[in-house]
Amino acid sequence: MPAGTDDDDRGRTWWRWLPLMAIALAAAVLPMSVSRAATPAETDDDTLRAGAETYSAVCSSCHQPSGVGLSGRFPPLLDNPNVDDAEYVEDVIRNGLSGEIVVNGETYDGVMPAQSTLTDDEVSDVIVYIQSGFATPAGPVAEVATGPVAGTELPLLANFGMTTAFLIAIAAGALVLGPRIVAVGPHHQFSWVDAWLKTGVIVVGSILATTIVPARALELETVQDLPRTAQDLIAVGLWSAAICATLWALWYAHREKRI
Known part of the structure; x- marks a missing residue:
């Protein structure tokens, strides 16, 4: 037998096992590849479901369940280019937002309170859900009763009690301090207590008249349905x-020697 025959046989034997080795390697790698590919889909699905639940509980009452918002009041989140910036969305959720913003050519000027009660996971999940275009997650989404966000509204009975106490305090203050506030006399004869009382009434009245009244009027639904102009x-x-009423009141009180 020639000397190179054994080496040739061993070479042919090694190549004979190569197909089996390739099949074994593929069988070992394929399941891991499939599991890696399936994991993100499952994770995304769970994230969407969790984000949809958080959105339904916290956001949908203003921005609406489908994210279309309310014209002139609450900006839409669907097809909103600002939503593509995850850091911006997270900052708004955590710290709130106030002032004018323009979304799709429409100007909004409201106040969004900070959602400081949300956990990091809830914030992350709801951002994914919003950025997905409100994709429908597989499996049921827990129905969450929408209502006022915790810390933004008080129960009706508490509001009634606070209003009643406030009115009683105003009435008591008017009875006790009223005569001193409207007292008539030469300016130089008013004590410093009376002077401060009169000044406080003027300042508080001006603030209420020039800020609180217009703000409350703009919150009326009838007014909000009107054009922005x-x-x-x-x-x-x-x-x-x-302003005119305040100036007239000052002039009248001065003329009557009440201030």
Whole structure:
């Protein structure tokens, strides 16, 4: 037998096992590849479901269940280019937002309170859900009763009690301090207590008339249904009327020697 025969046989034997080795390697790698590919889909699905539940509980009452918002009041989240910035969305969720913003050519000027009670996972999940375009997650989403966000509204009985106590305090203050506030006399004869009382009434009255009244008027549903220009005119009109009323009251009180 030639000397190279054994080496040739061993070479042919090694190549004979190569297909079996390739099949074994594929069998070992394929399950791991499949499991890696399946894991993100399952994770995304769980994240969407969790994000949808958080959105339904915290966000949908303003931005609506489908994220379309309310024209002139709450900006849409669907097809909102600002939503693509996850860091921006997270900052708004955690710290709130106030002032004018423009979304798809429409201006919004409201206040979104900070959602400080949400956990890191809830914030992350709801951002994924919003950025998905409100994709429907597989499996049922827990129905969460929407209502006022914790810390933003009080029960009706508590509101009634606070209002009643406030009115009683105003009435008591008017009975006790009223005569001193409207007292008539030479300016130099007023004590410093009476002077401060009169000043406090003027300042508080001016603030209420020029800020609180216009703000409350703009929150009325009838006013909010009007065009933005009409709302601005109403606000400016109320503010101007309050300024004029304050100046007239000061002039009248001075003329009557009450201040």
